Amino acid sequence: MGNLIKAEMRKIVTTKSWWALLIPAFFASLLFALGWGAFTNSLANVLDSEDTLTVTRTLGIETGELPMGLLAIGHGINVGLLFAVILGVLAVAGEYSKKTITTTFLTAPNRPMALGAKMITYSIWGALYGLAVSAAASLGIAFVVDGARMPSSGQWLAVIGTSLLAGVLATLFGVGVGALWKSVAGSVVTLSIYMLLIENVWVFISYGLWQENVAWMGGVLPNGTLNGIVGAIGAEAFGAAGVRIPGLQDEAVWGLQFSAGAPGAFSWWASALIFFGWTMVVFVGGWLVNQKRDIT
Amino acid sequence: MHDGSGRIAVQNLTKQFGTVPAVQNLSFAVEPGSVTGFLGPNGAGKTTTLRMLLGLVTPTSGAATINGRPYTQLGNPARVVGSVLENEGFHAKRTARNHLRVYAAAIGVPDQRVDEMLGLVGLASAADRPAGGYSLGMRQRLSLATALLGDPQVLVLDEPSNGLDPEGIAWLRGFLQSFAKQGRTVLVSSHLLSEVEQMIDQVVIVSAGMTRYYGPLEQLRASQQSRVLVQPADANALVTALREAGVGEVQPAHDGRVAVANANVQQIGDAAAKAGVAVYGMEEEKADLEQLFFQMTSPQYAGGPLPPQQPVPQQPVPQQPVPPQQQPPGPPQQPPGPPPGFQQGPQPGQPQNPYQAPGYQQPGQQGQQGWGGGQ
Ligand SMILES: Nc1ncnc2c1ncn2[C@@H]1O[C@H](COP(=O)(O)OP(=O)(O)O)[C@@H](O)[C@H]1O
Ligand SMILES: [Mg+2]
Numbered sequence: 001m002g003n004l005i006k007a008e009m010r011k012i013v014t015t016k017s018w019w020a021l022l023i024p025a026f027f028a029s030l031l032f033a034l035g036w037g038a039f040t041n042s043l044a045n046v047l048d049s050e051d052t053l054t055v056t057r058t059l060g061i062e063t064g065e066l067p068m069g070l071l072a073i074g075h076g077i078n079v080g081l082l083f084a085v086i087l088g089v090l091a092v093a094g095e096y097s098k099k100t101i102t103t104t105f106l107t108a109p110n111r112p113m114a115l116g117a118k119m120i121t122y123s124i125w126g127a128l129y130g131l132a133v134s135a136a137a138s139l140g141i142a143f144v145v146d147g148a149r150m151p152s153s154g155q156w157l158a159v160i161g162t163s164l165l166a167g168v169l170a171t172l173f174g175v176g177v178g179a180l181w182k183s184v185a186g187s188v189v190t191l192s193i194y195m196l197l198i199e200n201v202w203v204f205i206s207y208g209l210w211q212e213n214v215a216w217m218g219g220v221l222p223n224g225t226l227n228g229i230v231g232a233i234g235a236e237a238f239g240a241a242g243v244r245i246p247g248l249q250d251e252a253v254w255g256l257q258f259s260a261g262a263p264g265a266f267s268w269w270a271s272a273l274i275f276f277g278w279t280m281v282v283f284v285g286g287w288l289v290n291q292k293r294d295i296t
Numbered sequence: 297m298h299d300g301s302g303r304i305a306v307q308n309l310t311k312q313f314g315t316v317p318a319v320q321n322l323s324f325a326v327e328p329g330s331v332t333g334f335l336g337p338n339g340a341g342k343t344t345t346l347r348m349l350l351g352l353v354t355p356t357s358g359a360a361t362i363n364g365r366p367y368t369q370l371g372n373p374a375r376v377v378g379s380v381l382e383n384e385g386f387h388a389k390r391t392a393r394n395h396l397r398v399y400a401a402a403i404g405v406p407d408q409r410v411d412e413m414l415g416l417v418g419l420a421s422a423a424d425r426p427a428g429g430y431s432l433g434m435r436q437r438l439s440l441a442t443a444l445l446g447d448p449q450v451l452v453l454d455e456p457s458n459g460l461d462p463e464g465i466a467w468l469r470g471f472l473q474s475f476a477k478q479g480r481t482v483l484v485s486s487h488l489l490s491e492v493e494q495m496i497d498q499v500v501i502v503s504a505g506m507t508r509y510y511g512p513l514e515q516l517r518a519s520q521q522s523r524v525l526v527q528p529a530d531a532n533a534l535v536t537a538l539r540e541a542g543v544g545e546v547q548p549a550h551d552g553r554v555a556v557a558n559a560n561v562q563q564i565g566d567a568a569a570k571a572g573v574a575v576y577g578m579e580e581e582k583a584d585l586e587q588l589f590f591q592m593t594s595p596q597y598a599g600g601p602l603p604p605q606q607p608v609p610q611q612p613v614p615q616q617p618v619p620p621q622q623q624p625p626g627p628p629q630q631p632p633g634p635p636p637g638f639q640q641g642p643q644p645g646q647p648q649n650p651y652q653a654p655g656y657q658q659p660g661q662q663g664q665q666g667w668g669g670g671q
Contacts, residue, residue: 003401003402003403003404006401007398007399007401007402010394010398010401014387014391014394014395014397015387015389015390016389098385098386098387099384099385100385100386100387101385102352102381102384102385103384103385103399103442105351105352106350106351106352106373106374106379107374107399107402107403107446108373108402109368109370109371109372109373110368111368292354294313294352294353294354295347295352295353296343296344296347296352296353
């Protein structure tokens, strides 16, 4: 297995995909953290003052010192992680499109080991992407969020940690999708449209239609749970995820979660678990399909 | 683990792609120490068979084993079997050296083996160019270098001469023959008999997914009747004379000559002399393997019985493939050691390494350098 992991590492570093995706990931996170940071910095005014008071009182923080930076950092990271998903897609689907999968399977003891080596290797790369995008998002909020509204160092560490975890899982999710559906273009386009648009629109519309009855929707779908891993840290700081603050209106809770890029998120670990479930679904599916697939 | 015999056994192998019967009940065995040609026209099922042998395609039924084991049970398979496949991919942006380094890592051979193989196939001077810019022939060389990384005991090649220049083909012939002489196994497919005729000892001929002939090439050659073309003064008189003397069988010939099968020049000359027929010339017509191959594989014979004089169509197979489980355990043969010079890297001082492939032609410069390896 060590040999195969070394081979996978060499595959990645001998082509430019890893940095061709890391650079846009970094800047997407930076830009979204900048934009969302500027927006959330003034979110307190948008929020119902009654809610704001409830939140601040319960959390014991002064008005105007809400850690708005947390909402933005989560959003920035979540956008950047889409590129980690794409990197993952290249792991197997990329090999099918270049036809190198033949030699990869021929030089591995068996297909499960070839895929297992990819899983381990891409986990490491996913963590690296998680680290890079959390650094980019941190940089972004540092520019636009008032010092008093920046996350505490504990919160910031939690964000970095969950970002690493989300990076790993996001990449593995991509590996699974690419293994299941060997088309790079098909997987990347579909995943991008789904994660950027379809699921968000659906969650938003369904919330508009059925309100809190479907508030959980974003907390169980793939994009929502991936975003929830980091986003819930921000939302939790406001009492909008995990520990529920009494009196906080449901709409406001959802709004806060939405601002953190994680509408409906339960808590970071619940999001991580559910998203891990999604990852396993596609990964096991991809695994099974590749066991039988004829390489012609 | 595998038995180290270097033996390939294909047993009742069948593959159906949807409604397309790509391979039907194919059986043959390939023994070490010889080069076996796997011949058949396009679409005969050669590639599908080889891919089933290599574990890339799952057979509908039947089994294919190497060293008594399916490919996926060989342990580190690339150390046992090297394969050069049609339509094999390289990442267009990855250099040849990096491509080989990737798979050297996967197989677990040291990186220096990469340089050795680049030198061996004559790609040393192009090693740091992206494979996307390679010509077809250079890609074939790179495929061969990849196949040889693990110093395998068995080599499987699918149409390896595609895209190779005549020099490259000649080199490949010599290479495969010396590889087999070391007691290793070579199975090489082609749709052209003439292309591999000079390098193979054994032959498996397939058409429309079925075996048409399987055995030594020599036997195939011997089985073909040779004819004598006679130029007589009076053709009718000669035919009558031959008939009366009971010599050979007269066959239709088109150019005024008389074609006589199953008789030699002496017998015909004697019969003609006895009957007083003048003979101006006789020519022995050699068995035309290509024509025989064409007959065996041409569509009108597909599926139907072959003409009676055909050598060994379906069953009279000289060597019956032994199912792996019936094979006597036998002392596991030592894997042959590295051939002399085979593992040696390109030595700057000796570019005339006998195993050295002629290098690809350097575009627009140092034309006579030509022989790769020596930088
Ligand atoms: N993946 C596939 N799907 C459907 N048909 C296939 C596939 N691969 C090969 N075939 C068919 O199987 C037959 C044998 O093909 P192949 O093994 O490539 O022949 P050869 O290598 O002798 O030219 C052909 O009719 C071909 O069209
Ligand atoms: Mg073919």
